[in-house]
Amino acid sequence: xxxxxxxxxxxVEAVHKSYGALEILKGISFDVSRGEVVCLIGPSGSGKxxxxxxxxxxxxxxAGRITVGGEMIGYREHNGHLLELPxxxxxxxxxxxxxxxxxFNLFPNLTALGNITVGxxxxxxxxxxxxxxxxxxxxxxxxxxxxxxxFPSQLSGGQQQRVAIARALAMKPEVxxxxxxxxxxxxxxxxxxxxVIKELAAEGMTMIIVTHELGFARDxxxxxxxxxxGEIVEIGAATEMFSAPRSDRTRAFLQSLK
Ligand SMILES: Nc1ncnc2c1ncn2[C@@H]1O[C@H](COP(=O)(O)OP(=O)(O)OP(=O)(O)O)[C@@H](O)[C@H]1O
Ligand SMILES: [Mg+2]
Numbered sequence: 001x002x003x004x005x006x007x008x009x010x011x012v013e014a015v016h017k018s019y020g021a022l023e024i025l026k027g028i029s030f031d032v033s034r035g036e037v038v039c040l041i042g043p044s045g046s047g048k049x050x051x052x053x054x055x056x057x058x059x060x061x062x063a064g065r066i067t068v069g070g071e072m073i074g075y076r077e078h079n080g081h082l083l084e085l086p087x088x089x090x091x092x093x094x095x096x097x098x099x100x101x102x103x104f105n106l107f108p109n110l111t112a113l114g115n116i117t118v119g120x121x122x123x124x125x126x127x128x129x130x131x132x133x134x135x136x137x138x139x140x141x142x143x144x145x146x147x148x149x150x151f152p153s154q155l156s157g158g159q160q161q162r163v164a165i166a167r168a169l170a171m172k173p174e175v176x177x178x179x180x181x182x183x184x185x186x187x188x189x190x191x192x193x194x195x196v197i198k199e200l201a202a203e204g205m206t207m208i209i210v211t212h213e214l215g216f217a218r219d220x221x222x223x224x225x226x227x228x229x230g231e232i233v234e235i236g237a238a239t240e241m242f243s244a245p246r247s248d249r250t251r252a253f254l255q256s257l258k
Contacts, residue, residue, distance in 0.1 A: 007070060009034040009206050010055065010175055015064035017050055017230075024050050026230040027064070032175070035204045039217040039238070042227035043253055048210040051227070052177045055208065056097040057090050068097060069174055095124065098168030098176040102184050104160040106152040112139065112163045113148040116170045124171065131170070138166040142196050158189025162196055169200075176200065178209040194220075214242060214257060226250045 008031035017025035024047050032038050040048045053059040055066055057074035065082075066073045073093055075082040085093075106115050116135040120126045139145050142162035152160050161181060168176060178197065182190040194216050201207060201220045211217055217224055218238040226234040226241065226249070234247045245251040 006034065008032055009036075009069060010208065011065075011067045012051075012055070013065050013067075015051075015054060015066060016062045017047075017054060017059060018062055024230050025054070025061075028227075028230075028232055029064075030225055030232065030235065032206060032208060034174075034206055036222045037201045037205075037207045037209065037220050039221040039224045040208065040210045040227060041212070041214070041217065041224060041253070042233070043256070045229075046227040047230045048227055049179050052099075052179050052208060052210055055175075055177055056094050056099055058099075060084065068093070073097075091123070095171050096174040098171060098173035100161070100164050100168055100176065100178045100181050102180045104152070104157070104164040104184075106160055106163055106167070108152050111149050111151055112144060112155065112159075112166075115152070115163055116167045119167065120170050135166070135170055138169055139163075141169075141199070142166045143192070156189055157185045158192045161185060161189075161193045165193075165196055165200075175206040175208065178207065178211070180210050180212065182211070182213060212257065214238075214254070218242060226253065228253070 010032040012028055012030050015025050015028045016023065028051060040051065042048055050059060054061050055073065071093065074090055075084055107118065110118060113135055116138055117131045120131040121128055136148060139148055142165055144159060144162055147155060147159060155163065182193050185193065194213065198220050221238045223235060224238045224241050225232055228249045233249045234241060234245065241250060242254060245254060
């Protein structure tokens with residue numbers, strides 16, 4: 001066994017996604033190793049959000065397969081066809097895939113602490129006292145120990161997004177997906193959210209992050225995937241891709257951000 005390479009934690013194989021006649025993902029393939037951080041970049045409409053939503057089956061796919069920890073997400077194979085799994089099974093699969101959206105989607109009627117504990121208690125049926133202790137520790141990690149009792153409306157955008165990150169972590173996911181986690185934030189609160197994500201990277205969390213923050217991608221990403229028009233144009237280390245893009249499309253996109 002010692003010669004075998006470890007299997008990837010996330011594997012995306014030839015994924016096709018269409019809305020009606022419109023093909024949005026045109027055969028996307030990439031792997032993410034355990035502990036790896038991959039940033040997805042690319043122009044608006046290139047399919048980045050759609051791609052990450054497919055990974056936790058918020059979107060159906062028409063062909064290809066996505067596995068997390070070796071388990072196919074959303075489907076089982078039957079006589080060469082994909083059959084969608086029942087919602088209860090998909091809900092179990094989603095527990096190992098944390099997702100943080102552009103907008104924080106916190107429950108407005110729950111406190112910061114309540115937002116973090118509700119999933120583990122209601123969905124995972126874990127003991128409230130234990131979950132609460134872990135949630136307080138998570139709040140400390142995202143530097144919001146003093147905001148446990150605040151409601152979302154009493155928190156800044158950056159603080160709400162850090163609660164959303166803590167909420168996702170409370171489910172003890174194997175991989176975290178982020179879709180432009182800072183693009184809806186006031187500029188002064190962007191840094192505090194990126195710092196939390198950088199800490200997660202340093203702690204070895206596997207992450208797939210859609211971002212337009214190239215400086216952040218350079219700091220945090222092991223690899224960057226450049227998408228355009230539903231295809232992967234280029235995959236590589238951030239430093240190389242940003243200083244010497246191999247593709248004209250990557251070069252044009254990087255220019256457009258300057
Ligand atoms: N529910 C939907 N129905 C039809 N088309 C959709 C739907 N959602 C997305 N699309 C289309 O799919 C394409 C890819 O969208 P997607 O949101 O994945 O792009 P993106 O790379 O995340 O863009 P942005 O950088 O603006 O967030 C776009 O052309 C979009 O209009
Ligand atoms: Mg998007």
